[in-house]
Amino acid sequence: MxxxxxxxxxxxxxxxxxxxxxxxxxxxxxxxxxxxxxxxxxxxxxxxxxxxxxxxxxxxxxxxxxxARRLLDMGAGLLQSGRDFYSRHQVLEQIARAVKEAVNYVVPQESGMHYLDRVDTDWPFRIQLPVGSNVPFHCTASGKTYMASLPPAARRAFVAALDLQPLTEKTHVSPNTLLDELAEIRKRGYAIDNEEFMDGMVALAVPVTDPQGRYVASLAFHGPAPRLTVEQAISQKDTLQDGALKLQGILFS
Structure with missing residues (x-):
C-alpha cells in the first residue's frame, strides 16, 4: 500500500x-x-x-x-498502434493463408463485437464484414467467445441483459440454451457460429488472452457454408489457438 x-x-x-x-x-x-x-x-x-x-x-x-466506452476505445487504440499493429496483422495473414478464409481480430464494445483488424480471403465468393463492423454478442463465434470468458455470475447477468433477437432459424433465443453453450465453450476453448448470425455463414473463434489468462480479444475466421462446414472449421482450431498464443506474445512482450 x-x-x-x-x-x-x-x-x-x-x-x-x-x-x-x-x-x-x-x-x-x-x-x-x-x-x-x-x-x-x-x-x-x-x-x-x-x-x-x-x-x-x-x-x-x-x-x-x-x-466505459471512452476508456475501452483508448485501450483498443493502444493495442492498434505502431509495431504491435503491424505484427498482429502479420499473424492474421499467416492464419488466413492456412485456413484459406477471412480472419478477424474482434473486441467487445457496448454495441457488440467490433472488428478491429481483418485479413480477407481471395475467394470471389466471400462474406463482407470490414474493419469497423459491429456484430451481435449472442449469435457470433467472437461474441460467444467473449461471453464464455466471463465469470459465471457475470455471464448470467450479461446474457439476461441481451436482446436475443433471432437473426436466423438457428439463433439462440433462450437465455438458458445460450448459457449452456457458453459453459461448454469455456471448457473446450473455442466457439462456433453455425449459421446463427447469417444464413450460409460458418465461423470459429478462440480467445486471445494476456499472460494471466484474462480475455483480451477474439480471434476468428469465417466462410460461406457451402465451402466451410462446421467440421472443417473445427479442424482448424489448433491453427487459431497457435495464432492466439503468438498474439499474446506480441501484445505483452
Whole structure:
C-alpha cells in the first residue's frame, strides 16, 4: 500500500485505471483504494471525474466502477498502434493463408463485437464484414467467445441483459440454451457460429488472452457454408489457438 505523498498527483488517475484493468470485475472506490492507500475522498473524487468524462461508468448496483466506452476505445487504440499493429496483422495473414478464409481480430464494445483488424480471403465468393463492423454478442463465434470468458455470475447477468433477437432459424433465443453453450465453450476453448448470425455463414473463434489468462480479444475466421462446414472449421482450431498464443506474445512482450 502506498502513501499519498509517494504518488505524484498526475499519476493517481492512471493508477486507478490500472487497478481496474487488473481486476476481473467492477470495483467500488474503496476496493480500488485498497491497492493505492490514498485518502478516501481523493479516490472518490477522481472516480467521479473519470465517470463524468466518460472513462468509467457504474455497474448495475450503482456502487462499483467499470470501464466505459471512452476508456475501452483508448485501450483498443493502444493495442492498434505502431509495431504491435503491424505484427498482429502479420499473424492474421499467416492464419488466413492456412485456413484459406477471412480472419478477424474482434473486441467487445457496448454495441457488440467490433472488428478491429481483418485479413480477407481471395475467394470471389466471400462474406463482407470490414474493419469497423459491429456484430451481435449472442449469435457470433467472437461474441460467444467473449461471453464464455466471463465469470459465471457475470455471464448470467450479461446474457439476461441481451436482446436475443433471432437473426436466423438457428439463433439462440433462450437465455438458458445460450448459457449452456457458453459453459461448454469455456471448457473446450473455442466457439462456433453455425449459421446463427447469417444464413450460409460458418465461423470459429478462440480467445486471445494476456499472460494471466484474462480475455483480451477474439480471434476468428469465417466462410460461406457451402465451402466451410462446421467440421472443417473445427479442424482448424489448433491453427487459431497457435495464432492466439503468438498474439499474446506480441501484445505483452
Amino acid at each position: 502506498a502513501s499519498e505523498d509517494r504518488i505524484p498527483t498526475n499519476l493517481r488517475t492512471l493508477l486507478i485505471l490500472e487497478v481496474l484493468a487488473r481486476a476481473d470485475q467492477p470495483l467500488t472506490p474503496t476496493q480500488i483504494n485498497d491497492s493505492l492507500g490514498l485518502p478516501k475522498q481523493t479516490v472518490h473524487r477522481l472516480c467521479t471525474t473519470l465517470e463524468e468524462e466518460g472513462f468509467l461508468t457504474r455497474s448495475e448496483d450503482g456502487k462499483r466502477m467499470k470501464p
